[in-house]
Amino acid sequence: MFSRILTFAGAMMLAPALVAESSGVSIENAWVRALPPVQQTTAAYLTLRNSGDAPAKVVGATVAGAGKVEIHTSREVDGLVRMEQLTTLEVAPQGTYALAPGGTHLMLFELEAMPQPGETRALCIEFASVDNVCVEAEVRKGAPTQADHHHHH
Numbered sequence: 639m640f641s642r643i644l645t646f647a648g649a650m651m652l653a654p655a656l657v658a659e660s661s662g663v664s665i666e667n668a669w670v671r672a673l674p675p676v677q678q679t680t681a682a683y684l685t686l687r688n689s690g691d692a693p694a695k696v697v698g699a700t701v702a703g704a705g706k707v708e709i710h711t712s713r714e715v716d717g718l719v720r721m722e723q724l725t726t727l728e729v730a731p732q733g734t735y736a737l738a739p740g741g742t743h744l745m746l747f748e749l750e751a752m753p754q755p756g757e758t759r760a761l762c763i764e765f766a767s768v769d770n771v772c773v774e775a776e777v778r779k780g781a782p783t784q785a786d787h788h789h790h791h
Contacts, residue, residue, distance in 0.1 A: 661768035662690025663729065665761070668775035670701065670746070671739075672755045680752065682707075682744040682761060682775055685736045688729040690768075696727040698764040701775070705748025712741055721745075726766075739780060753777040 668684035682701055688694045699707045709724040727742065729735045737743045744761075753759055755778050762772040 661694070661765070661771075663688050663694045663763075663765065663768055663771055665763060665771050665773045668761050668773045669780075670753050670759050670761070670775050670777045671780050672753055672777050675752045677752060678747075678749065680746050680749065681710075681739070682746060682759075683737050683739060684744075684761070684763075684773075684775070685734055686727075686729045686763065687734050688731060691731050692767075693731060694729040694768060695766040696729070696763055697725075697766045699744050700760075700762045700764070701744065701746050702760040703750045703753060704746035704759075705750075706746075708745045708747070710743055710745045712743075755779055 664687045666685040666687055668682065670682045671680050673680050682699075686694070686696070696709065699709065701707050709727060710721045711724055712719050712721055714720075724742070727735060735742075757777040758774040759777060760772060761775040762770050764770050
């Protein structure tokens, strides 16, 4: 009897991990752009994969060392590339959503210090109806694209 209780208690302790895993949402190829220390903001990029049967709605994000993180997208308006803040993203069932330079990305504000190449930062994506998903994002240099100029904010 006691061993059954221990087995049940052990299984219940694992339940949160199984729920996060069974949500079907994962993060791949997460990285944070290292910029010169004079910059006040930077960006993070990743691919979201939804292996579930329902849409996964992203409602926010956090990145260690950033006081504020916003979802932004780049759009061309009258020949100029502008950034717009998005309040949500939706990853289709069995689909992927790439956050990449020149397109949709995470903007990191209120930095404690500019992340340096070789470091990692804890990055968590917040969802409306499934558990948050967190990874360690590698910090690396990347050539900025025209759509990735941070002074348009």
